[in-house]
Amino acid sequence: MSAQLRLTERRVIAALGGRDRASRIELARLTGLPRTTVIAAVASLVRRGVLVEHEDPGGGPRPVGRPASVVRLADPAGPVAVIVFGHSAASIGVCDYTGTVLARHPIEGARTDDLGAVLAAAKATIGGLAGVRPSIGVVGIPLPFQRGRGALALRRLTPSMLATFPNLQPLPEWLLTDPSRAFAEALGIPVIAENDANLAALGETISGAGRGHRGVVCVTVKDGIGAGLVLDGRLHRGTTGLAGEIAHVSVRDDGPLCLCGNRGCLATVYRNGPQLIDEIQTAYGLPITFEDMQSLAAHGDTGVRRILTDLGRTIGRPLADLAVLLNPDAIVIDGALGPAARYVVDGVREAVDRHAPPMISEALVVRPGTLGDNAQLLGAVALARERHHEELLGDDHD
Numbered sequence: 001m002s003a004q005l006r007l008t009e010r011r012v013i014a015a016l017g018g019r020d021r022a023s024r025i026e027l028a029r030l031t032g033l034p035r036t037t038v039i040a041a042v043a044s045l046v047r048r049g050v051l052v053e054h055e056d057p058g059g060g061p062r063p064v065g066r067p068a069s070v071v072r073l074a075d076p077a078g079p080v081a082v083i084v085f086g087h088s089a090a091s092i093g094v095c096d097y098t099g100t101v102l103a104r105h106p107i108e109g110a111r112t113d114d115l116g117a118v119l120a121a122a123k124a125t126i127g128g129l130a131g132v133r134p135s136i137g138v139v140g141i142p143l144p145f146q147r148g149r150g151a152l153a154l155r156r157l158t159p160s161m162l163a164t165f166p167n168l169q170p171l172p173e174w175l176l177t178d179p180s181r182a183f184a185e186a187l188g189i190p191v192i193a194e195n196d197a198n199l200a201a202l203g204e205t206i207s208g209a210g211r212g213h214r215g216v217v218c219v220t221v222k223d224g225i226g227a228g229l230v231l232d233g234r235l236h237r238g239t240t241g242l243a244g245e246i247a248h249v250s251v252r253d254d255g256p257l258c259l260c261g262n263r264g265c266l267a268t269v270y271r272n273g274p275q276l277i278d279e280i281q282t283a284y285g286l287p288i289t290f291e292d293m294q295s296l297a298a299h300g301d302t303g304v305r306r307i308l309t310d311l312g313r314t315i316g317r318p319l320a321d322l323a324v325l326l327n328p329d330a331i332v333i334d335g336a337l338g339p340a341a342r343y344v345v346d347g348v349r350e351a352v353d354r355h356a357p358p359m360i361s362e363a364l365v366v367r368p369g370t371l372g373d374n375a376q377l378l379g380a381v382a383l384a385r386e387r388h389h390e391e392l393l394g395d396d397h398d
Contacts, residue, residue, distance in 0.1 A: 008033060008041045010393055013050070013073065017389050019233075021070040023056060042071055049074055050392065076388045078135025081126055082380040083107070083183070084196060085175065086223045087142055092125050094132050095377045097385065099207055103129050104377075115174040119186035126187065136387070137189050138380035139179060140196040142224055144248070144260075146241030147193060150177035192383060196220070196376055197244060198235055200369075201228025203379030204332045208371040215328030218369065219246070219315060221276070221344060222290070222336040225266060227319075231326070235383075249318040269314060280307055297340035305343050312347020319348060320355035323364055335369025342368060 008031075015030040016022055024042055028035045045051040056068040075097040082093045093104040105128075107121050126134065143151040174182075184191040201210075201218035210216035216230045227244035229236040236243050247267040248260045255264020281288045283303050288296075296304040312333075319331060331352070333344050349366045356364075369375055 006041070008037055009045055009050075012038060012041050012045065013389065013392055016051075016071070016073050017386075019072075021054075021056075021072040023068075023070050027071075046071065073385075073389055073392070075385060076135055078133055080377075080381050080384045081134035081137040081187070081189070082140065082199075082377045083122055083137060084140040084199075084376050085142055086196075092122060093374075093377045094126075094129060094134055095374075095381050097381060099378055099381065101374055101377055102132055105129075113172045113174070115172075115179070115182060118172075118174070119182060122183065123186050134187075134189060136384045137183060137187055137191040138199070138383055139183055139191060139193040140199050140376050140380070141175060141179075141193055142196050143175060144242050144245050145193070145195040146178075146237075147180075148178055149241075150179075151175060190387075192387060194380075194383060195226075195228070195237075195241070195244075196224075197226035198228040198237065199379035199383065200334070200371075200375040201230050201244070201332075201379065202235055202382045203371050203375035203377065204335070204369045205230040205233075206382045207378045208335065208375060209332045209367050209369045210330050213328075213330040213365075215326060216330045216332060217244070217319065217322060217326075217328050218332045218375075219319070219334060219348075220336075221311070221315075221334040221341075225315065229326070229328075231328075246315065246318050246322075251314065251317065266314065266318065276307075276311070280304060283307065294338045294340050297338075297343060304340070308340055308343035309347040309350075312344040312349075313351045314347075315344070316348035316351025317355060320352045320361075323352060323356045323360050327360060327363075329363060329365065331364065331366045332369045333366070335372045335375060337368070338372065344368075 011031045011033060012027055015027055022030065024035065024038050028038045031038060042051060046053050051071045052074045053069050053071050056070045079094050079096040079102055082095060084091055090107040091104060092107055094102045096102060105125050107125055112118060145151055178193050180191045180193040197220045200220055201216060204210045204218045205216045210218065210230065214232055218228045220226045225247040227246045229244050248258065248262060248265045250262055250264045251266050251269055252264030256268045257263055258265035258268050277288055277290055277293060280293055293304060297308065331348060333341050333348060335341060337344065345366050345368055352364060352366065353361050371378055
């Protein structure tokens with residue numbers, strides 16, 4: 001398709017990248033092209049199915065005699081298969097480009113070191129979905145991750161490290177590389193691998209609590225402390241793909257050694273996932289599940305509220321510094337926490353107000369995510385759509 005695009009058409013497509021839609025007048029302004037040139041380019045792209053035209057919901061300005069309409073880039077055919085590997089479980093979700101979740105199933109045996117077994121289980125799960133045939137796959141990786149290289153700067157777990165982190169399970173070796181090619185060959189569709197917090201950040205920015213904001217920091221908590229950064233509608237990964245790894249910000253100079261090789265990282269103060277529940281269980285002396293914690297939070301339990309607010313304060317300290325450096329306009333806290341998220345929000349808000357100057361903090365909203373466990377799925381849809389747009393322009397997306 002890209003070889004068939006004229007220069008004017010490429011400029012129109014580039015102007016639509018990252019936008020839901022635009023009118024012909026807006027495209028003329030964005031591209032700097034004459035309006036008649038834009039109208040001709042849009043007509044050609046609509047006729048060939050690259051763009052889709054529909055009525056302008058805003059009823060914006062338009063040439064006399066022309067119905068109010070806008071255009072958007074057409075989505076690729078077929079839904080997106082999203083394979084999410086967490087610290088304790090894995091699942092496959094299938095989502096279409098409207099944001100509708102068509103299916104979700106656990107992947108049995110996904111924690112094995114045998115990549116062949118994982119690929120077979122993923123293929124069988126997708127193959128068992130009646131009437132659902134994905135056209136692209138996205139793999140969510142619960143590690144600091146650089147596309148094309150895999151997980152970075154993580155040390156292998158020694159017996160002494162496992163003694164220090166009793167609830168941390170060794171990750172399969174194949175997760176320490178970029179698994180996208182292996183999954184693509186097994187599933188017979190293109191596959192992109194991406195950090196799980198980055199996927200959640202894209203989902204909340206495009207479809208959730210960050211919608212309409214230019215700079216969004218999305219913090220994950222439920223299955224690992226991390227963050228994704230979306231700036232001006234684009235995911236910011238950093239030089240080596242590690243942007244947003246707040247779990248490895250040092251918050252205690254004399255703190256314990258972290259798996260990353262640093263000392264006193266946030267991950268060693270509030271250890272990810274199930275260990276947050278362990279801390280709550282210590283206070284109550286009873287086995288408590290994640291759902292129990294959510295219920296206690298919903299009823300305003302004093303102990304749970306205190307632990308979660310303290311967690312927010314601890315996370316909020318490095319987020320305050322990040323706010324000064326990047327000047328985002330929204331911090332979104334993991335919506336998968338459900339009713340527990342509001343207490344983390346309170347703690348983050350308090351820390352940001354205390355440690356960031358008013359000219360930064362007063363322009364910054366802190367709120368819970370709205371997508372819950374679907375944030376990564378919708379982020380994967382946004383990533384797949386972005387790849388499709390890059391392919392239209394012939395850009396390198398590897």
